[in-house]
Amino acid sequence: MSDTVRVRFAPSPTGFLHVGGARSALFNWLFAKRMGGKFLLRIEDTDQTRYNEAALHDLIRDLKWLGLTWDEGPEVGGPHEPYYQSQRLPMYKKASEELLAKGAAYRCFCTSERLDALRKRQEENKLPPGYDRHCRDLTTEESDARAAAGEAHVVRLKSPMSGKTVFTDMVRGEIEYQNHVLDDLVLLKTDGFPTYHLANVVDDHDMRITHVLRGDEWIPSTPRHVLLYQAFGWTPPAFCHLPVILAPGGGKLSKRKGAVSVGEYREKGYLPHALFNFLALLGWSPGDEREKMSLEDLIESFSLERVMPKAAAFDETKLEWLNGQYLIGSAPEEIESEVRRFLVDRGFGEELSENPATLEKHIRLLKDRSRRLDELVDTGLYFWRDPETYEEKAVAKHWKPETAARMRSLVLRLTEQADWSHTALEALYRDETEKQGVKFAELIHPTRLAVSGLSFGPGLFELLEALGSDCVLRRLAIALEKLSA
Ligand code: GLU
Numbered sequence: 001m002s003d004t005v006r007v008r009f010a011p012s013p014t015g016f017l018h019v020g021g022a023r024s025a026l027f028n029w030l031f032a033k034r035m036g037g038k039f040l041l042r043i044e045d046t047d048q049t050r051y052n053e054a055a056l057h058d059l060i061r062d063l064k065w066l067g068l069t070w071d072e073g074p075e076v077g078g079p080h081e082p083y084y085q086s087q088r089l090p091m092y093k094k095a096s097e098e099l100l101a102k103g104a105a106y107r108c109f110c111t112s113e114r115l116d117a118l119r120k121r122q123e124e125n126k127l128p129p130g131y132d133r134h135c136r137d138l139t140t141e142e143s144d145a146r147a148a149a150g151e152a153h154v155v156r157l158k159s160p161m162s163g164k165t166v167f168t169d170m171v172r173g174e175i176e177y178q179n180h181v182l183d184d185l186v187l188l189k190t191d192g193f194p195t196y197h198l199a200n201v202v203d204d205h206d207m208r209i210t211h212v213l214r215g216d217e218w219i220p221s222t223p224r225h226v227l228l229y230q231a232f233g234w235t236p237p238a239f240c241h242l243p244v245i246l247a248p249g250g251g252k253l254s255k256r257k258g259a260v261s262v263g264e265y266r267e268k269g270y271l272p273h274a275l276f277n278f279l280a281l282l283g284w285s286p287g288d289e290r291e292k293m294s295l296e297d298l299i300e301s302f303s304l305e306r307v308m309p310k311a312a313a314f315d316e317t318k319l320e321w322l323n324g325q326y327l328i329g330s331a332p333e334e335i336e337s338e339v340r341r342f343l344v345d346r347g348f349g350e351e352l353s354e355n356p357a358t359l360e361k362h363i364r365l366l367k368d369r370s371r372r373l374d375e376l377v378d379t380g381l382y383f384w385r386d387p388e389t390y391e392e393k394a395v396a397k398h399w400k401p402e403t404a405a406r407m408r409s410l411v412l413r414l415t416e417q418a419d420w421s422h423t424a425l426e427a428l429y430r431d432e433t434e435k436q437g438v439k440f441a442e443l444i445h446p447t448r449l450a451v452s453g454l455s456f457g458p459g460l461f462e463l464l465e466a467l468g469s470d471c472v473l474r475r476l477a478i479a480l481e482k483l484s485a
Contacts, residue, residue, distance in 0.1 A: 005037025006210050009063075009070075010200065012044045013056035016261035019253065019314065020215055020245050022066060023279045027242060028213045029068045030280065030302040037210070041073030042203060043084045046193050051086075062262040066272050067295070072207075080207045085199045092194035095202045095232070096155045096187050104231035105187060107143045107153040108135040130183035131156070155188040157228060165223040170211075170240035171309050177223040185224050197221060201228045209237050213304075216241040240304050243283040244311045253314055265319075269372030271330070271338060274323040282312040291318075292325045324371040332363040335373070339363055342377040343384070351384045358383050361466040365458040379457070383467070386475055387453025394455035395483060398445035404484035406436055407446055411476050420469050422461035429461075450479030 009025035011017070032039035041063070045051050060074065072078025082088060099105035108131075110118075115131070122129050135143075136158060147153060160179045169175050187198040194202070204212060219241050229236040247257040259265055265275050277293055285308070286293065286301040293301070327335070336359055343352055343359075352359065362383040363376070370376035390399075410432055417428060433440050448460050451472055457463060464472050 004210070005032060005035035006040065006208050007032050007037065007213055008040035008042050008204070008207065008209055009068075010042045010044050010203075010214075011059055012047065012050070012196075013059055014047070014050040014052055015055050016263055017059050017062040018260055019262060019265070019279065022062070022068075022262045022275075023245060023282050024214050024242060025063060025068050026066070026276065026279050027284065027302075027307070030298060031211065031213060031304060032071070033299045034302045038071040039068075040078070040080075040207060040209070041070040041083060042207070043074060043086075044196065044199065045084055045086045046089075046196070046199050048086070048193065058263060062266070065266060066262060066276055085194075085203065088199070088203065089193065091206065092188065092199055092202055093192065096194070096198065099157070099187070099231055100155065102231070103158070105155050105157050106136055106138065106184075107147055108156045108184075108186075109138075109146055109151055109153045110134055111152075128181070133161075133184055136184065152190045154186045154190055156184040156186055157224075157231060159184050159224075159227055165226050167222055167226050167236070167239060169219070169222075170238060170304050171216075171243070171307050172219075172241065175219065175222070179227075182224055182227065185228075187228075197224055197228065201225050201232075204237055205229070205232070205234050211238045211240060211304075213240045213242060216244055216309075240307065242307060243309055245282055246311045246313050248313055248315050248317075250313075258314075258316060269342065269374035269376070270319065270323050271326050271335060271373070274319065274326040277326075278319045278322050282314065283307055283310075292322060292329075320371045327367045327370055327373075327376065330367065332360045332367065335363060335367070336360070338373055339377060342373050346377060346381070348381075348384045355384075365462055365466055369458065379454070382452040382454070386478060387451070390449055390453045390479070390483065391455050394445070394449050398449055398455070399483045403442075403446050404480060406438060406443060407450070407476065407480060409436065410443055410447075411473065411480070414469070414473060414476070417469070420465060422459070422465040425464050426461045446479075447476070450483070451475045 007028040009021075009028050011021055011025075029039050031037070043056065045056070063069075070076060072080065073083040077083075096105060100107070110131075114134075118132055119129060121127075135156075138146075159182050163179050164176050165179055165182065166174055166176045185197055186195050188194055203209075222239055222241075226236055245253050247253045249257070251257070253260055259268060262275070266272075273295070276295070277291075277298070280293070280298050280302075281291065284302070284306055286297075287306055290297070290301075339359065339362070340352060343349070362380045366376045366380045370379065410429075413428060413432060417424070429440065429443055433443055436443075444460055445455070447464070448457060449455065451463065451467060467475075
């Protein structure tokens with residue numbers, strides 16, 4: 001085996017990219033970067049009944065969105081092509097033939113009726129389920145003859161019936177299974193397709209995978225894989241099983257308890273880097289108090305020794321906080337493409353192309369006040385259109401009968417105003433409050449309401465500067481008409 005670390009993410013494209021899957025991909029990616037190794041993407045699509053073309057497309061999109069690009073795999077190719085298991089069937093067939101020839105595997109001709117009856121009998125007698133090894137001792141002649149005659153069969157691993165299989169998990173230490181509980185695993189199905197176990201082991205070997213990092217739901221499969229490696233005479237990779245991710249209140253992360261896919265978090269307004277950072281801390285920690293960590297810091301600090309076996313809770317409040325921190329720390333241009341997506345979605349595609357410069361202003365003024373992109377967009381729609389409504393409570397509070405006259409005199413001065421910088425505007429307002437003998441707030445709140453329809457938002461003078469004089473004067477005129485009526 002070469003020294004270079006080679007790891008892989010090996011999803012089965014049967015549905016969306018679950019945050020648990022994304023976390024596995026991310027740990028593999030970080031480990032590869034940390035070690036100067038390679039990260040592979042392999043598509044485990046041999047279960048044709050569950051294959052879903054749209055899921056594959058979404059999976060690739062979501063991995064890229066998170067920044068989890070791969071060194072070898074679909075689209076980029078590599079020395080172990082193809083990276084789709086459905087295109088590697090001859091390899092699995094050859095591998096199973098190798099095991100048959102060695103006597104490490106056997107053909108099983110049991111019909112599904114027989115297997116059903118066996119299962120029923122085991123249930124009735126409260127016996128552990130599992131194949132009874134009925135075909136294990138067929139002679140080679142009989143097995144060959146029946147296969148040659150076209151009799152349907154699967155290929156099973158001839159697992160040892162006593163003793164134990166032990167492997168070291170990098171997170172949990174030594175894990176031991178009694179061999180008699182591991183029944184004779186199906187390797188090749190009746191349709192000639194491999195099972196997950198065979199294809200996974202053959203490919204990890206062929207692709208020179210050095211470390212298998214995957215969710216801990218795969219622990220029970222690992223002793224079977226170890227037996228398979230032994231049957232082939234191959235050295236198994238190192239195994240590292242990542243802790244389960246639980247919903248905040250405990251229990252499995254499920255749709256009922258909130259979003260579970262990367263796509264949903266994107267739609268909810270999270271930034272890829274924030275989700276990336278958050279997922280990195282699910283089951284791993286840098287060993288100190290740091291939470292917001294740049295990509296470089298994460299790569300620099302990542303180590304498998306600090307992956308913890310304890311279940312990790314998916315705390316969306318923390319994700320929101322982290323996302324807010326990322327918004328504060330981002331320059332407008334860094335998040336423009338994400339914000340654009342939301343605006344187009346809200347129907348402002350045309351306005352966006354007509355006023356491209358507005359986007360930077362919208363982001364700059366609201367990013368530090370928002371925790372998510374949807375909030376950033378929805379609390380700033382006045383950058384794109386005149387207010388359609390005015391907050392009722394704010395109207396009652398700030399637009400008094402005497403307000404119209406005050407605003408009219410203010411508008412007269414604003415119309416004359418050439419310097420539209422926020423400092424000049426603020427000076428004008430201060431001066432005007434003195435002249436009118438009113439409080440600053442008595443001009444500020446009605447102005448905010450008139451230009452945005454809202455009672456809250458960014459600093460008013462920055463907002464007026466960003467909207468520009470034409471827009472502000474137009475909106476003040478509309479408000480004077482509507483609110484004074
Ligand atoms: N195809 C399996 C999955 O969908 C891969 C598990 C593994 O990494 O071995 O998760």
